[in-house]
Amino acid sequence: MTDGVAERSRPRDRILETAQDMFHKHGIKGVGVDAITEAAGTNKMTLYRHFESKDDLVIECLRATAAKASRIWDEFEARHPGDKLAQLHAWVQKASELLSVDSRGCDMANAAVELTEADHPARRVIKELKEAQREKLVALCRDAGIGQAELLADTLSLLLEGARVSMQSVGAEGPSAQFVRMAESLIASFRAR
Amino acid sequence: MTDGVAERSRPRDRILETAQDMFHKHGIKGVGVDAITEAAGTNKMTLYRHFESKDDLVIECLRATAAKASRIWDEFEARHPGDKLAQLHAWVQKASELLSVDSRGCDMANAAVELTEADHPARRVIKELKEAQREKLVALCRDAGIGQAELLADTLSLLLEGARVSMQSVGAEGPSAQFVRMAESLIASFRAR
DNA sequence: CTAGGGTGTTACCGGTCTGTAACTTTTAGA
DNA sequence: TCTAAAAGTTACAGACCGGTAACACCCTAG
Known part of the structure; x- marks a missing residue:
């Protein structure tokens, strides 16, 4: 079940783009990091290697x-x-x-x-x-x-x-x-x- | 630790008033039913005897x-x-x-x-x-x-x-x-x- | 005085959440 | 080709969530 977002870019970019989309659609508290990483075709550990925390990811998305x-x-x-x-x-x-x-x-x-x-x-x-x-x-x-x-x-x-x-x-x-x-x-x- | 809201009215009214206040201040997803009932000086069971669900409580608060x-x-x-x-x-x-x-x-x-x-x-x-x-x-x-x-x-x-x-x-x-x-x-x- | 409804208490269920540890696999560059 | 970094995998910790069960209590209406 490959996701539509950013087929083959680097994981960090995929996470950022997917998170932007999902935060926008479902709200920040309405989506967990697991859902984001799965939709981005990666995993939670990779997310936390690129972002200090969920709050940090949120900030990067807003920027x-x-x-x-x-x-x-x-x-x-x-x-x-x-x-x-x-x-x-x-x-x-x-x-x-x-x-x-x-x-x-x-x-x-x-x-x-x-x-x-x-x-x-x-x-x-x-x-x-x-x-x-x-x-x-x-x-x-x-x-x-x-x-x-x-x-x-x-x-x-x-x-x-x-x-x-x-x-x-x-x-x-x-x-x-x-x-x-x-x-x-x-x-x-x-x-x- | 008694709460400032509605010292001694009926539990349902206290819950409703407290929930309104807390939903307003901290958002709906930002406050749990336990916190509401504690601030209202009652308990979770009493809340669920008066409201079908948290969503129901939210609706009553909005009304x-x-x-x-x-x-x-x-x-x-x-x-x-x-x-x-x-x-x-x-x-x-x-x-x-x-x-x-x-x-x-x-x-x-x-x-x-x-x-x-x-x-x-x-x-x-x-x-x-x-x-x-x-x-x-x-x-x-x-x-x-x-x-x-x-x-x-x-x-x-x-x-x-x-x-x-x-x-x-x-x-x-x-x-x-x-x-x-x-x-x-x-x-x-x-x-x- | 007594019966019964409203309330309080405690414990629990199953699920979800953020965040981490330890380890394996893949990828890319010299 | 060899190596080192990046990425994937699995498992888990610890906390919180909404919601329920069982039972004890109290207070008032009859």
Whole structure:
């Protein structure tokens, strides 16, 4: 029973990719290391040779997810070089695609919900990564010539965060279905000020 | 080691109240039935005489939480009888209080994040309760004389949902700090249309 | 006073979890 | 080809989990 993920790469990469996928689908506490290694076509000992602990694996998964997200921002720049406003619209578009394709929301937000201990090692990583994303969106809004860039960026952030969690409780036909309309009219109204 | 919750009520009530509190603070998968019954000053057998299973207890907790939230809506009506617009502002005010007092977000949304199995018995309850809350907010917006009541209600919903989950990943100084400003200017702009 | 329901106590079941030890097999590089 | 590192295998420890059985207790309604 070979698994679909990463047919023949190195065990560490397979584990990381499989863990990302399974944590995303079933939650962190909803999947054990045995299940991960089996799905990755390897075994528990190999996992613990590459990662100090399950928490360490979780952190590496979050970093990998953030790195993927970061690559999407590079796409925006590549597709609309210099045109920051077009990149902002691309961000909205990409966000809506995310909402229509996947219903399990943001891995970092979900992890923050699951890992309730205040001193959990993953929490500071989550905060760092989320703050970095915020900075990016603020910069994009500012460079797009919007006056209250921070406020627009934060509003868009909350809308998307809300949409991604709302999907998980009421589904895609709920409030999140209006995300694009909300975001675009927000941008328009901020530009008009 | 007596617990602070509900000194001497009936065991079922103590369990329900304690479970609500502990599920809220530590998550559903983060607390076991033994810990709940011990904190409630009773034992596991008594819990299972009143609740079919842990899942059943979770569902009852969610219903109880929703009932508490429902009582807040009665307060709005009592404090601003007939004045739906004032009640809408009161909703914003109450939401911001929630954000400043508690950093663990919405129990239903958190449960939806934690309970990933598509057929988990709690999921349909979560959906029902969330949809009922949505209906209430839509009705409030409509009765307050706002044209696109559904869109405003959904936007406010997503903003609050986003703020409550954002607090859990980046804290109260993040985007959620601007919630009131966002909500109020949204209401203003919808009223101006 | 007595009967019975609600409650408390203890022990247990089978399962799952993270993490490790000891050993064998495979793989890749010089 | 030889060697050394990486990976696989098996077994296990120790803890926790949800849930149940059997039995003792207490408190109140009749």
